[in-house]
Amino acid sequence: MGQIILASASPRRKELLEQIGISFEICPAKGEERITKSVPHEVVEELASQKAIEVASMVRTYEETHQELVTPSDLMVIGADTIVSCGGQILGKPKDERDACRMLKLLSGGTHQVYTGVSIVLLDASGKAGQVMFHEKTDVTMRAMSEEEIRRYVATGEPMDKAGAYGIQGKCAIFVDKIDGDYNNVVGLPVAAIYRELKKLGIDIYLW
Numbered sequence: 001m002g003q004i005i006l007a008s009a010s011p012r013r014k015e016l017l018e019q020i021g022i023s024f025e026i027c028p029a030k031g032e033e034r035i036t037k038s039v040p041h042e043v044v045e046e047l048a049s050q051k052a053i054e055v056a057s058m059v060r061t062y063e064e065t066h067q068e069l070v071t072p073s074d075l076m077v078i079g080a081d082t083i084v085s086c087g088g089q090i091l092g093k094p095k096d097e098r099d100a101c102r103m104l105k106l107l108s109g110g111t112h113q114v115y116t117g118v119s120i121v122l123l124d125a126s127g128k129a130g131q132v133m134f135h136e137k138t139d140v141t142m143r144a145m146s147e148e149e150i151r152r153y154v155a156t157g158e159p160m161d162k163a164g165a166y167g168i169q170g171k172c173a174i175f176v177d178k179i180d181g182d183y184n185n186v187v188g189l190p191v192a193a194i195y196r197e198l199k200k201l202g203i204d205i206y207l208w
């Protein structure tokens with residue numbers, strides 16, 4: 001495989017890709033995300049796809065306009081998006097602390113679904129393009145949280161950059177009763193599913 005690019009500013013996604021030992025660069029997508037879908041798994045695939053396509057075309061444009069510096073290479077761009085779905089509501093990142101409290105109240109004492117969509121754009125040096133999209137779903141059951149617990153948790157700041165206003169990998173772990181599915185999917189990148197899908201395409205991205 002040529003160059004692998006993670007189209008993400010998420011430190012969690014970077015850590016998970018590093019954890020599995022592949023070599024990659026980071027180039028976050030900057031564009032405004034546009035949601036046209038309403039079903040959770042379609043929303044995450046759509047947003048992941050927008051991120052991967054934006055970065056893939058940015059890199060190609062750069063290569064084309066700097067031909068004296070870089071030769072076009074085989075390229076794989078990975079984009080991802082995570083949302084929480086609870087009782088028919090889709091929860092992204094909270095707008096503010098009040099919104100975070102609202103989300104956590106909704107999640108308290110019940111089971112919700114975490115969806116991460118992944119889009120992988122493949123471009124070869126001759127300009128041929130392809131794309132795969134898939135998603136992974138994990139059920140997460142939260143213990144009942146009191147208003148005081150929610151208030152104190154939100155005050156830590158941890159929820160503010162996370163879908164559903166919590167980080168399973170952080171302090172919120174004390175409120176998680178059980179999960180059914182891939183833990184890494186909740187953290188933001190289902191690396192096992194990525195491996196599975198690339199294997200289907202006959203692509204080996206591992207260095208070890």
Ligand SMILES: Cc1cn([C@H]2C[C@H](O)[C@@H](COP(=O)(O)OP(=O)(O)OP(=O)(O)O)O2)c(=O)[nH]c1=O
Pocket residue numbers: 007008009010012013028029051080081082083084093114161162163164166167168169186187188
């Ligand atoms: C539910 C949950 C989400 N999250 C995070 C994963 C994602 O980073 C974030 C959801 O926001 P996203 O919009 O999916 O991603 P992002 O803005 O952080 O990064 P980028 O678009 O550049 O790739 O929530 C956790 O870290 N822990 C959790 O338990």
